[in-house]
Amino acid sequence: MQQLDVVIIGAGPAGLAAAIQCRENDLDVVVLDEFPKAGGRLLGQLHQEPSGEWWNGIEESKALQTKAESLNTDIRLGYSVYHIEKLEEQFVVHTKQQKFVTKNVLIATGAAESPAPIPGWTLPGVMSIGAAQVMTNVHRVKVGEKGIVVGVNVLSAAIARELQLAGVDLHSMALPTRNVVSEDQAHPRLVMERLSRIAHLAPSKFIQFGSRFAKWKWVQDLVVQYYPKSGIKMWGMPIYLNKAIKQINGTDKVESVTMVDVTMHGDIIGNSEEEIPVDFVCIAGGLYPLAELAGVVGCPFIYSEELGGHVPVHNEKMETPVAGIYVAGNITGIESSKVAREQGKVAGLAIVNKEKNSSEITGKLQTAISEVKATRDAASIQFHPHIPEGRAKVSAAYDDLVKAQEVEKELEYV
Template sequence: MSVIKKELVVIGGGPSGMSAAIEAAKRGVKVLVVDANEKAGGQLFKQIHKFFGSRAHGAGVRGIDIGKKLLKEAEDLHVEVWLNSVAIGLFDNKQIAVETGTDEKNKTVRIVEAEKIVIACGASENVVRFKGWTLPGVMGAGAAQTMVNVNRVLPGKRILMIGSGNVGLIVSYQLMQAGADVVALVEAAPKIGGYAVHAAKIARAGVPIYTRHTVLEARGEGRVKEATICEVDNKWQPVPGSEKTFEVDAIAIAAGLKPLVELAAMGGCKTKFDPILGGWAPIHDRNMESTCRGIYVVGDLTGVEEANTALEEGRLAGVAVAESIGKLAPEEAAKLKSETWERLNGLRSGPHGEARMKAKERQIETFQELTGVSQ
C-alpha cells in the first residue's frame, strides 16, 4: 500500500480543527483535514443560537454562520478536506490509517504520513442509565440537536430533558422553537448548572425545572411512552413517594461530555484524568503540543469547553505548527500566541470558567513535569 505524505494532517473538522488548519494554511503549510461527517464544521452547524461574549468571539453571530465562514476561509486557502473519512489508526511514525467512503462495499483504507498532526476529534456524550434507558426514543441531547437543527426532524413531540447544563438548556429551547413540547427539565444537583440567561428563556416558556430530581424509569412498547422522575436526597438516592410521571415520546440526556481520547492514546500521547475537563484528556504544553512531539491536541479532546475556546486552541496549534515547520518567524509566532492566550484567559474568566482555567494550568504543569520542558 502506497503512503500519502502531507505536511500537516488535522483529524477532525470541527471548530478547533478547522481553525488550526486555517492558521497553518495562512502561513503556507499544506494541510489535509480528515473528517468523519458529510460536511465539515462540527458542532457549529448545530448551533443556531447567537454567540455571547465579545465581538472578537462572534457575539451576536449564530454558530452556523461562523461555521460557513470557516469553511469558506479554508476553501480559499486551498485546505484539502476528506469527508466521510475516519482516522482508525495512529502510529509512532506519524502514520495515520484513514478509512474513507460511505458504502461498506466500497470503503478503502489509505495510509497518510504527516510531518505534523493536529488531533481535534472532540468529545462524546455521557449516558445516564436507568430502567428502560435502551428504549428507542431515549437519546443524547446532542443527537436530538443534530436531528432538529441539521436534519430538520423532530426527535419527538413531548420530550423530557435530563441535565441543566448549557447543552440541556439550549437544546430544550431549540426543540421548543422547532415545535416540540419540553414537558420538564430534570437536574440531580441542587441548582441549575448552565447560564441563568438560558434557564430563564425556557422557564418563561413554561417548562418546569426540577432540581434535586433524576429519572427513575422509562416505559413503553417498541419505544418510550412515559417517564417517571423522582426527588433525590443528599446521598443521591431516590426519595420514596416523590415520583412524578410524564407522557413522553422522547427523552434527551444532557449529562455532560467526555473527551474522545482513544486516538491520541493510540498514538502514544500521555493522558491525565481531571473531572473538570470531562475525564481523561491528553497532556499538552502552551502550544497545544502533546507529549508526542509533532502531535498537537485541541478543542474538546483536551477538556470539554465551548466553541470559542476550541477556536482559540485551534489557532494556537496552527500558529505553532507553522512556526515549527519554519514558515512563521519566532517573533511573529510569539506575538500571535500571546494574543491568543490573552483571549483564552478572558473566555475562562468568571465563575463558570475559572475552574477550567486552573485545570488547563494543571495539564501544562504536568507536561512540564513529565518532559522537563518549560515555556
Template sequence: MSDLLIIGAGPAGLSAAIAAAEKGLSVTVIDEFPKAGGRLLGQLHQEPNGEWWNGIQKGEQLSQRARQLGVTIQCEVSVYDISQSKNGWDVYTTKGEYKAEKLLLATGATESPIPVKGWTLPGVMTIGAAQIMGNVHRVKPGNSCIIIGANVLSMAIANELKLCGVNVKEIIIPKADITSNEAGNPEQVLSSLMRLTHLAPTPILRQLGKIGKLVHPKIAIKLFPRKGIRMFDIPLRLKNAALEIVGDRFATGVRTANIKANGEIDHTSEKVVDADFVCIAGGLTPLSELASIIGCSFKYIPELGGHVPVHNEQMQTNIPGLYVAGNITGIESAKVAMAQGRVAGLAIAADIMNDWEQMETSINKAIENVNITRDKALIQFHPGISDARKKFYQKSEVDLTQISKIKKREA
C-alpha cells in the first residue's frame, strides 16, 4: 500500500512523483511501456536558442531523480480496472493488484485516427508510432515515407524522421470527408498552422505565424503554392489530398490528387507516390478511459483536444482522492505536463497530510508556474488553450472546500 499510486510514467506522472516524494509520501509509478518517460521519449526538437530538447535525456533525468527520492517505478504493467475501497484505491493490473490511498491518472494522450482507405495495411502507422520507432528504438520503419495529416505534431516529427535518415517525401492532407474533420480542409489546416505561436519550433511555422497576422486564411490558401512549401526540405502540400494508401501485402505508396479551388478532388490529376511506409497524423486526444470507468464527469473542450475529466486547478477531479495531470487534462507540451505534475504532487501531499493551509503558498506558486510555462510554450497544440483553461477552471464543479467537506463527512 502506497500513499500515492501514479498511472503513467511520463512527464506529468514523474514530476508529480518527485514533488510528492519530496514531501515524504511513499509513491509508486506504473506504466505499460517498457521504459519510463512516456511521450518525452520520442521528443527531439531544437529550441529557439539552438539547444536540442532531447526527450530521452529529460525522461531519464526525471526517473533518476524520482528513484533517488525513493519512488518505485514499475514498467510493463497494464492497468485493466480500478475500484475504490474504504482506504483508497484498488488498481488491478496484468502484474497483480496495487493499493494506494490517493490515485493520480497521468495517462497522457492517444492519437486520433484518420481512417484513410488502406490504412490497415502493414506499413501504415500513426506518426507517433514512427517517432518512437526512430528515436527510441532507433529503427526506421522504412526508407521513404509519406505523412497524411498536416499539424504541428506531424511537422515536428517529419523532421525527426529525417534526422533518422528517412526520406520524408511529402506531408499531405487526407481527402475531406465525414471522418476527416478539419484535417481534410486546406483552408482550416493552414489557418490553424498560421495561428501557432511566434515561438513555433521551426522557422517556417514562425513565418506562417507572421503571415497569419497579416493575411486572412482564405487569401493565404489561394496564394499557397500547389507544389507546397518546404519545411526542413520536406514539402508541405495543402492542396494535395491522400485518396488511398495502396499496396498488396503492405503499403507501397499513396494515391494522391489535387484539390480544386472549390474543395473538390481533381481526379484527372491522380497519381501514386511511392513510399515504404505511411504515417497518419490525426493529432492527439486525452486518454481518459480510466477516468471514465472510475466514474469521473467529463467536459468536451475542443481546444484541449476533446473530452477531459472535470478537474480544478489543483488537479483534483470530482471524485475525492482522484487526481489528474498532463495530457489527460488537455493536449499541451511536455513542459506544461511537468508543471501540472508538480501541482498534483503537492496537492496530493497536502491532501494526505490534511494540511492545505500550510501548503497553499507552494501549491499556488506551482499553479502560477503552469500558467507561465503555458504562455511560453513552443508548441501550442490548439490556439486558445489558455482561455479555454481559464473558463473551464472558473466553471469547474470541483472546488477544494467541497472536497474537504466530503472528506469530513466520511470521517
C-alpha cells in the first residue's frame, strides 16, 4: 500500500486550502469528506459584508476546489473516516471504502450544531438552522411556507437572512424557554451581549449606530429592560428577547408554536401564551467543534468557552502534541470560514515545512500565521467573545505539554 505524505480529513475551506499548499509543493495528498460535495460549511453561506460586498460561499468553495483540482489533488467525496490508527512512524486512516497509510494527518472536520430541545421538537418540520441553510442554499429545497427561528445568536441571525433572500417567510426569531440545556440561550441579558456583536450588520443605520454603545453592560441591561414588546425588526423580521417558544404543536407535522412572554431574566410570565401558526421551526443552539477523530488518535484537549467547547491542544502552526497530527478550521474553535481557510493554509505549509525544511517555506509559514491573525481581527462576524484570549490559552497548554514531553524523554535517559 502506497504511503502518502498527508491525508486531509474534511474538504471545507481549511482542508482545501491546506491541500493547495501541499500540492503546490509536490506532496502526495488525499482529501477525504463524507459529503457528496466539497466546500463544507461554505456551501450554505450567503451574506452581505459591512463593505456592501456579498460573500457567496458556493462560489468561494468552487474557487478552492478548482484550484486544488488544477494541481491534481486527489479529492475523495462520500468517504466517511471512522478511525485513525497511530503506528510507530505513520498513521492508518480507516474509511468505509479503504485504508490510507500516511506520514501526516490534517483533521479539518469543522463543527456540529447543538440544538436546544423543546417539547414537540421531534415533529416533521422541525430542523436545525444549519439543516435549513443546507436545504435552501445547497439543495434548493424550500423548507416550508412560514416558519419561526428558535434561538437568537450570531449563527441564526446570519442564516435567517439567507432564508429570507431565498424567499422563505419567517414570522420572527425568539428565545427558547429555560431548561438545563438552554440556560444561556434563554437568558435575554446573555443573548443581548452576543447579539450586540452583529448589530453592525443590521440594515437599520439607527441599530448600527447604537451597536457602538452596546459593548457596555449597563447599556445592554437598559436595552433588555426596555426591549419593545413588538421586538426589534431586522430585514422586516421581529427579533424577540422578551418572548420564548414554550412548545411546538402538531399531530403529524408542525402546525404551530406556543409563544410566551419572559422577564429580563428569562422567567415565563403567567397567562401570556399565544399560538403562532407555522409549518416549520428552525432550532438554533450554536456550534461546537467536531473533534472526535482527534480524540481517537490521542490528541489532548482543553475546554475553552471562548472557542465554543473542547478543542484539541495545538500551536499557531496548527500542530498538535501528537507528532504528525495537525488540526485546522472549526475543530480548533468556532470562527468564520475566512479564518478556517487561512488556518488551512498554515497547516498545509507546516506539513510542507516538516517534509522539506526549507527557509523559503519557513518564511511563507510565518506570513500565513500573520494572515490568520489579520483575518480574525477583520472578521465582520464573531461567534464568541474573547477569541484571542481563548487562542492564547490553547497555545499555552500546547507549550506546557511539549515541555512535559521533553522532561519525560530526558528522564528516560537518566
